Amino acid sequence: MVVSHVEVISREMVKPSSPTPHHLRNLKLSFLDQIAPPVYIPLIFFYKPELGNNIVRAQKSQSLKQSLSDTLTRFYPLAGRIKDDIFIDCNDAGVEYVEAQAHAQLSHVVENPNVEELKQYLPIGPFGTSAAMGEEALLAIQINSFDCGGLAIGLCISHTIADVSSLVTFTNAWAATARGAIENVINPSFELAFHFPPRDLLGFMPTTGITKEKIVTKRFVFDKMKLATLKESASSTIGSRVKDPTRVEAVSALIWSHLINVAKSKLSPKKIFVATHAVNLRSRMSPPLPDHALGNICRFTHALSMSEGHGTEFGDLLNKLSSAIRKIDSDYVKDLQIGDGCLDYLKVMIEIFSKREVEFCNFSSWWRFPVYEVDYGWGKPVWVGTTNFPFKNVTILMGTSCGEGIEAWINLLEDDMILLERDHKLLSLDAGKINA
Missing domain, CATH: 3.30.559.10 (Chloramphenicol acetyltransferase-like domain)
Incomplete structure (x- = not known):
């Protein structure tokens, strides 16, 4: 209420x-x-x-x-x-x-x-x-x-x-x-x-992605100790080729694996699971742009996993997600600057999105942005948050006040959230405190 x-x-x-x-x-x-x-x-x-x-x-x-x-x-x-x-x-x-x-x-x-x-x-x-x-x-x-x-x-x-x-x-x-x-x-x-000069969008219109279905948001808090355990598990798990994943990669892959389990438990016809992850382009450009460059200086990368056979375990998903993120480099940015492939790619993704056999899980990391440095003269914030997003399968990753933890704001359909909250393995990693 x-x-x-x-x-x-x-x-x-x-x-x-x-x-x-x-x-x-x-x-x-x-x-x-x-x-x-x-x-x-x-x-x-x-x-x-x-x-x-x-x-x-x-x-x-x-x-x-x-x-x-x-x-x-x-x-x-x-x-x-x-x-x-x-x-x-x-x-x-x-x-x-x-x-x-x-x-x-x-x-x-x-x-x-x-x-x-x-x-x-x-x-x-x-x-x-x-x-x-x-x-x-x-x-x-x-x-x-x-x-x-x-x-x-x-x-x-x-x-x-x-x-x-x-x-x-x-x-x-x-x-x-x-x-x-x-x-x-x-x-x-x-x-x-x-x-990135403006272009003729050739009929492409950006959409909000807002769903009319009821979305429920739950905040999971991964503290420093839980993250260290998760990173160690990610490095040693069978199938993992990422020996030193970032905290964001490890948390994203973990959540993706649990959301895939939710989708599978519903016996839905989903065959393909796609993780999209926002990537900040500033430091990946050549020469890099400064942090104070304003605008939409980010793009989404995509990692794909098939539900049939192997490939949806944590280690495999981490491999795919980490590899996809690392492909966003200076060469990728140059192609984005001079070609129209991005528009064609967006149109293809929208077409794929409309198909029932595809399940998207979307991630955006706000971690490491200096939100806890915002001091108007009466001290730094005790907490920085956002609100629920009316988008299906969207996870926002934010830092905790101590700078060592990650808050994952997961937005799911109401029935899917009920299933996720029964996942005791995921719940065991939730510290639940803002100062984790």
Whole structure:
């Protein structure tokens, strides 16, 4: 049951503190932006009450608004609007800024989070209206003040213009501005269209992938010790050729293997299991792009497994997934920059997706993004989360507050989640705590 305890106090538009120069008014979307799903990306930062600090809510709000306005002068496209699906009109229309009162104790929300209820801390429904199709703001922010003095800052950014890395870059710049650490604020790069020029999409239209079926989200927490055990098991398991898998590879392959078991237990006609995994392209380009390069600088790789015979065991799946991720290299990026093969590939994948014998498991890793460095002047967040995604078989991997663990936010059909929660082997790895 979802309990509503957030009261919206005000809504307004916050604009850059200095007008965007005329020669910067039109920013082309890159090819990677053109094919991004037309949804918003949600992130929520939770801050505990400050001991011995008497800063009132009004002062915090004024500081946040002013620093946001100042930050937008550097990140000026975020205050613009998309025009004709091909460029951003950097017209300083502003970002949506919402203030709300959360009639609850932050500790209760953080220690026992109800994933469905976390939507209350977001300024908009991230998977409803798309900023790619009209005059909606490209960035929306909600400041939630708890009765105990804690704060939750919810952000939604249009996926048409940014990936998660871009959102975290902006948020850290805003926080540094708010606490007066101007020397830590970088000047972002908006040159993605130079590297990936926009193209005629030849009739291809990006879709949200939203399902009308009921999706349930469960958060599994793998702490440092569990991850070490999992990596050791991955290296020594029969069939594994990956001797030192990353934590993300090991967790993704583990979850993929359990989701395959769920599909098999239903006696469905699935014959092929495909794992898609988002890969950050910044460090894989030649020369590499800096972390503060903004846009959709990521692509999905695909690993395939057949349900008949062998090949769906943990070690085999890890081999396939790790190999697929490592294929995303500088040569892959060059092909992506100069060829139209990506569009043809996307069309083929959509056709495959529509067939009943294929089961997709989708992974996106937000681990290692510096979300726990976002300090507005009253300390680092005690927890950073997201919300449930209305997509079938989607897993978001996030870091824990100590930096050593991984939170896996798994989104499944309700019946599939019931089956997964009976998997005692997977449940035995779940630490269940945010500070794992």
